[in-house]
Amino acid sequence: xxxxxxxxxxxxxxxxxxxxxxxxxxxxxxxxxxxxxxxxxxxxxxxxxxxxxxxxxxxxxxxxxxxxxxxxxxxxxxxxxxxxxxxxxxxxxxxxxxxxxxxxxxxxxxxxxxxxxxxxxxxxxxxxxxxxxxxxxxxxxxxxxxxxxxxxxxxxxxxxxxxxxxxxxxxxxxxxxxxxxxxxxxxxxxxxxxxxxxxxxxxxxxxxxxxxxxxxxxxxxxxxxxxxxxxxxxxxxxxxxxxxxxxxxxxxxx
Numbered sequence: 001x002x003x004x005x006x007x008x009x010x011x012x013x014x015x016x017x018x019x020x021x022x023x024x025x026x027x028x029x030x031x032x033x034x035x036x037x038x039x040x041x042x043x044x045x046x047x048x049x050x051x052x053x054x055x056x057x058x059x060x061x062x063x064x065x066x067x068x069x070x071x072x073x074x075x076x077x078x079x080x081x082x083x084x085x086x087x088x089x090x091x092x093x094x095x096x097x098x099x100x101x102x103x104x105x106x107x108x109x110x111x112x113x114x115x116x117x118x119x120x121x122x123x124x125x126x127x128x129x130x131x132x133x134x135x136x137x138x139x140x141x142x143x144x145x146x147x148x149x150x151x152x153x154x155x156x157x158x159x160x161x162x163x164x165x166x167x168x169x170x171x172x173x174x175x176x177x178x179x180x181x182x183x184x185x186x187x188x189x190x191x192x193x194x195x196x197x198x199x200x201x202x203x204x205x206x207x208x209x210x211x212x213x214x215x216x217x218x219x220x221x222x223x224x225x226x227x228x229x230x231x232x233x234x235x236x237x238x239x240x241x242x243x244x245x246x247x248x249x250x251x252x253x254x
Contacts, residue, residue, distance in 0.1 A: 003185075023185035025251070043189030045251050062175070063189025065251065083175050083186070085193050101126055103171050105193070105200060108132070113145060116153040125163045125171050127200050133158065169201035173209035187215050191223055192251055195230035207231050222252035 001016075003023040015035040022042045026049050034054045043063045053073040060080045066089050073093045080100045088108040095115040101123035110132040117123060133154055135141040145151050176190040187210070193199065194206045207227065210216055216224060 023188060027251075042183055043185030043187070043192075062183070063186040063193070065189060065192060083172055083190050083193065087198075103168065103175065106131055107198075107200070111154050114150065114154070116150055116157065119153060119156075122157065122160075125168045126157070126160075127163055127168075128158050128160065129162060131158055163200070165200070165202050166205070169205045170209070172201055173206050173213075176206075176210050176215050177213035184218055188219050188223055191215070191219055191227055195227045203230060203234050220252070226252050 001024060002020045004021070005025045006029050007025050007027050009026075009029045011029055011031045011034060013033045013035075014031065016039060017035055017037040019036065019039045021036075021044055022040050023044060024041070025045045026041075027045045027047045028049060030050045031054060032050050032052045034051065036059050037055055037057045039056070039059045041059060041061045041064050044061070045065045046061075046069050047065050047067040049066070049069045051069060051071045051074050054071065055075050056071075056079050057075050058078045058080075059076070061084050062080050062082045064081070064084045066084060066086045068088045068090075069086070070090045071094050072090055074091075075095050076099045077095055078098045079096075081104050082100055083103045085105045086109050087105055089106070090110050091114045092110055093113045096117055097115050098121070099117060101117055103125045104123065105127050107127050107129045108131065109128075112133065112135050131154070133145075133151065135145050172190055172194070176187040191210070194201065194203055207216075216227070219227075
């Protein structure tokens with residue numbers, strides 16, 4: 001199922017532990033209650049997907065796109081989410097205990113009643129700008145949540161400085177370049193994160209780094225073309241800081 005197209009598919013309750021879904025397109029699919037323990041979803045497109053109460057323990061979501069995904073109540077214990085994009089994701093009541101969140105983009109995500117990573121393993125390079133900590137309902141809910149240990153952890157995480165762009169870019173580039181022969185879809189997912197709108201790293205520095213290590217030659221032609229268009233656009237921008245790209249959030253055809 002590597003690279004498979006499941007866009008909009010109804011896969012409610014599907015049991016696919018250890019499935020190879022690298023680079024798969026699962027956008028807008030209904031995967032509520034799916035069992036994906038240990039599944040490999042590196043670089044997969046899981047944007048706007050319904051994954052409420054899904055079991056994703058120990059799943060590999062490195063470089064995956066979960067923008068606006070609904071993962072309420074999902075179990076991510078021990079999952080690998082390095083470099084994943086969770087902008088606007090609904091993480092209410094999800095469990096992120098022991099999940100690897102290095103370099104994750106959580107801007108605008110809803111983390112009400114979400115079990116956070118352990119304090120001793122706070123992730124680095126995580127963008128938590130404008131995450132939502134408030135409950136959606138009553139004053140009683142709000143008071144109970146604010147009194148919880150989980151809330152205090154999220155509040156501490158939110159208070160952390162916005163990741164340094166240079167360090168974040170270096171981390172994402174090194175991730176994309178690591179074991180690229182074995183993890184091509186992870187690199188592909190990170191390249192997608194770099195050329196879409198509102199990338200929170202330095203596009204030009206990222207492009208130069210992955211060109212040096214040969215990643216650019218290993219990704220699909222459609223991704224390479226989209227990346228090069230974004231790079232040309234950034235070079236022509238007035239400030240040339242590498243963070244101005246054409247507005248797109250759609251992944252190219254494979």
